[in-house]
Amino acid sequence: MSTDAYKQLRANPYRPWPARITSITELTETEKLFEFRLIDEEVREAFEFDAGQFVEVSIFGVGEAPISISSAPSKQGFIELCVRRAGDVTSALHNKQCGDIVGLRGPFGRGFPFEEMKGHDVLLVAGGLGIAPLKSLINHIHDERHDFGRVTILLGAKNPSEILFRKQFDMWKHREDFDLIMTVDQPDDSWDGEVGLVTKLFDRLDVDATSTFGAICGPPVMYKYVIDEMRKKHMDADRIYVSFERRMKCGIGKCGHCGVGHQYACIDGPVFNYWEAMNLQEAI
């Protein structure tokens, strides 16, 4: 790409950056993990993001969809997106091959307060596809592990086959520097782990409320119950972070589709702390 084209891209926030698919991993029947590399070197080097931010994936002729970045900000040069086949754009992406070119715009939105979390314990709770943005945060914490206190990860899924990144987490289960617990609602014969909703796991948790940050991502119905558990552990409302899914068509606070109460999820979120979120109408 010429410098001129680069300037045009910079000047127009609606114009997607061309990116090549460099790897596709099938995770489940409905989810794939894509790795992208922005084609222009200058753009690739300039692309920095925070855990919890998203990009707009653009497939011309089909449209755009906002997807949270799953890779860690500490790993540069590529962008990893965990995508569920759900709508037109995500289905079109699922049909793409390695080497195909798509468009990416971003990064957009407000991520998790990584720097603020340093020096504290972290309690991460993910339900289903909610692990996608949290994986970015988990991997970022992993890469700077000595800056954090206790790190607890609770993962919930409907059944064992729907647990995303199962291999990585199976390995992590035995690590001493992460407390990782997985649970499923519907176990099968292969499952020897926890059964039940993710909230059930809180009974056994010992949380130091004065020094713990929470991060939650999952289906809309999950937030209220997980927040209730964190509040029972006396965690402050402004230390509990949630990431919201909305249809962010422009990603830059203009199209209006992602309005939540008096905020827009695309620029004021998608990560909000619970103190903000509890004051947003129709948020939780």
Place this chain on the structure above:
Amino acid sequence: MFFRVMDKSRLPDLVAGLQTDFEVIGPVAKGEKFVFATLQDPDELRLDYDTTLLPPKKFFVPPTENLMEFETADNEVVSADVESSPRVLFGLHPCDINALMLMDNVFLGEYEDPYYKARRDSTLLVGVNCEPSPQCFCNSWGTDEVHWGFDIFLSDLGDRYFVSVRSVKGAELLDRFVETRDITDIDTADLQRVTAEFKASFPRHVETSQLPLLLDAKFDDAVWDELGERCLSCGACSMVCPTCYCFDVRDKLSADGKTGERTRVWDSCMFSEFAEVAHGHNFRASSSSRVKYRYYHKQWGYLSKFERVLCVGCGRCERACKADISPRVVIDALQKGATVR
């Protein structure tokens, strides 16, 4: 800002002069109503209009707009040209100028919109004072006055205009195309008189105190259900609103599927699928939640960011609504706890 006085009979000179360099767009009659349209002849201009059907936003964010052209094979942008040509919007009322400034906060703020910006930069605004119509309530928001955001503003003093000049470009054009003179104390006194008469002539005042608090405190009030039952979800209120800016983005493919255009089109939070996300989950599936959200966003959401409400009291939504829902009706119901029927 500086001030001049222009004889009313000179108005066609000014318009004709501007037409030599610009496309001049102004209010013209369409049946018994008015629309903003390109003037072919200066005499078409109707500065005695009440309110136009559509607001001036269509000249900055058109109902349908091509953002870029693409090729599908390599997912490549072929062109993303930003179109703009020199224009003058002539005869804007204060409410419509104020509305454009509210749009500016969105489109020219963080992540500047290059399409809007180009059109804004290439368009001069000439304002004119007005008379309130039965639906007007700009006095309730303070948008009955405007002190910046225009190049030239004409205040009608009967036989002459009190001309306020805000920009260098406006001063230059006034100087080039029309004869004017210095203001006198009599002109200023007349302007004050005209302004006072204008302010006293509003048929209504909407009580807006504590509105954000009421919107939160009465979030579950039955009044929203009543409004929801009445609302037809037609979106007319948003289309005619000078401050509604929501849009949808759509790709249009050519017949062979190899090329296409990415367009944006006006959208409305009143449409049932507006807040839908993947797998069909809809955060505002009910009509009542959508009516509520529109008012919530305008009177509270936007306010929380820009310290102004996203309404200028032009009354277009009231005129357009087939279900008799208007800001006055909604705000009255919140203020008085009264039923909206």
